[in-house]
Amino acid sequence: MSLLFLLFFISLLPSTLPVPSIGVTYSAPRRSAPSAERIGGGLRRLKTESLRLEESDPSITRSLLYTNTSLFLTIPNYMVTPIAQNRSTAVSWLYTNVVPFYPRVNITSISVGNAFPDVYPRSIDDLLPAIANVHVSLRDLGIRKITVSTSFSFVTAISSPFPPSSAQFQEPPGATLFGPLLQFLHDTNSSFFINLYPYNLYRLRPEIPLGIALFQDHPFNFRDDFTTGVRYRNLFDVMVDAVVSALAVAGYETVPVVVTETGWPGPGWPSGSGAAGELDANLGYAEIYMRGLVKHLKSGMGTPLLREGVREVFVYEMFDRDEGSGSGSGRSWGLLFSNGTSKYHLDFSSSSSSLSPLNLPLLFAFSLFLLLL
Ligand SMILES: *[C@@H]1O[C@H](CO)[C@@H](O)[C@H](O)[C@H]1NC(C)=O
Ligand SMILES: *[C@@H]1O[C@H](CO)[C@@H](O)[C@H](O)[C@H]1NC(C)=O
Numbered sequence: 479m480s481l482l483f484l485l486f487f488i489s490l491l492p493s494t495l496p497v498p499s500i501g502v503t504y505s506a507p508r509r510s511a512p513s514a515e516r517i518g519g520g521l522r523r524l525k526t527e528s529l530r531l532e533e534s535d536p537s538i539t540r541s542l543l544y545t546n547t548s549l550f551l552t553i554p555n556y557m558v559t560p561i562a563q564n565r566s567t568a569v570s571w572l573y574t575n576v577v578p579f580y581p582r583v584n585i586t587s588i589s590v591g592n593a594f595p596d597v598y599p600r601s602i603d604d605l606l607p608a609i610a611n612v613h614v615s616l617r618d619l620g621i622r623k624i625t626v627s628t629s630f631s632f633v634t635a636i637s638s639p640f641p642p643s644s645a646q647f648q649e650p651p652g653a654t655l656f657g658p659l660l661q662f663l664h665d666t667n668s669s670f671f672i673n674l675y676p677y678n679l680y681r682l683r684p685e686i687p688l689g690i691a692l693f694q695d696h697p698f699n700f701r702d703d704f705t706t707g708v709r710y711r712n713l714f715d716v717m718v719d720a721v722v723s724a725l726a727v728a729g730y731e732t733v734p735v736v737v738t739e740t741g742w743p744g745p746g747w748p749s750g751s752g753a754a755g756e757l758d759a760n761l762g763y764a765e766i767y768m769r770g771l772v773k774h775l776k777s778g779m780g781t782p783l784l785r786e787g788v789r790e791v792f793v794y795e796m797f798d799r800d801e802g803s804g805s806g807s808g809r810s811w812g813l814l815f816s817n818g819t820s821k822y823h824l825d826f827s828s829s830s831s832s833l834s835p836l837n838l839p840l841l842f843a844f845s846l847f848l849l850l851l
């Protein structure tokens with residue numbers, strides 16, 4: 479009996495598995511220049527030290543010089559082909575965006591393009607040479623710790639996500655991309671980057687209950703994968719495990735997964751109402767998604783097929799775009815209003831949710847006490 483208690487308490491001990499770092503994407507509003515103070519304030523409000531720049535900007539990178547922030551950089555899509563064609567273009571990009579700051583700024587990764595196959599479907603063959611040129615140029619500069627990869631959108635990269643165990647990479651027409659890319663990621667100890675929006679999949683698939691997309695625990699909110707016998711209770715795990723299955727089918731199950739974008743839209747400017755037909759783009763659902771996501775990631779449970787979970791997650795995005803920009807998308811993705819104040823109560827720091835290490839001796843003492851009874 480007491481032994482059972484002991485085992486029970488040991489099972490409560492925080493697993494040695496790491497909780498993924500939760501960072502945030504900053505994308506510059508169209509009309510105003512980025513302000514270092516604003517970005518620093520946003521990072522403090524969200525209690526995160528992990529920033530992804532959708533467009534690398536040396537002035538932002540410089541502002542992180544005396545901070546602990548780790549930085550994820552993105553090379554814009556329009557530069558992929560020039561970099562593929564001429565390595566000196568890669569070198570000159572690195573001289574502008576990396577060399578002046580590294581290693582005083584902790585630049586961890588570079589994504590060569592973002593959803594490049596979606597934006598430049600005819601230039602897909604340039605993606606691997608561009609990645610290789612950036613990688614080799616970094617090595618030539620003596621920089622070994624910055625990893626190079628490229629972000630994909632989930633719906634483009636993954637075919638048949640239901641059930642997750644049936645998922646595979648979807649090669650672009652006429653191209654062979656994933657095999658050689660995964661071999662490169664494996665050889666260079668890099669991660670697979672994926673933009674993963676349960677919101678988008680939920681909108682594509684009317685049969686998906688909203689509750690699964692929003693991390694709502696409910697007896698009827700599940701999807702079974704009969705091949706693996708796994709019952710999924712949230713769409714985020716379904717999508718991550720689809721990526722994990724695709725990696726496994728391709729023979730690269732050890733390549734880590736980084737979620738470069740995820741989020742849930744709220745209504746956009748200027749009307750304050752969602753775009754036509756996007757009633758689910760509202761602040762209430764966005765808050766439920768964000769809280770559910772953060773709680774799930776901090777639980778350290780990983781996903782059914784990936785015990786250690788994804789390595790990193792970047793939420794999209796830090797600020798609402800300026801009210802004036804009138805992008806017309808009818809959606810806003812910010813975790814903070816454009817004036818910098820919080821929309822939701824969120825805390826991305828890794829410390830707060832799981833058992834505090836201070837409680838460990840107490841737990842041990844208590845279980846020993848039970849054992850002695
Ligand atoms: C590559 O770019 C450099 C600098 O812009 C230029 O001098 C060189 O001629 C280019 N090489 C090729 C093969 O286009
Ligand atoms: C691979 O990356 C991980 C995490 O960044 C690091 O801890 C490990 O030392 C790296 N391994 C090699 C062989 O570089």
Ligand SMILES: *[C@@H]1O[C@H](CO)[C@@H](O)[C@H](O)[C@H]1NC(C)=O
Binds near residue numbers: 815816817818819
């Ligand atoms: C910031 O903007 C939000 C949304 O427009 C508004 O509700 C809030 O009052 C503003 N806060 C400040 C301090 O201006």
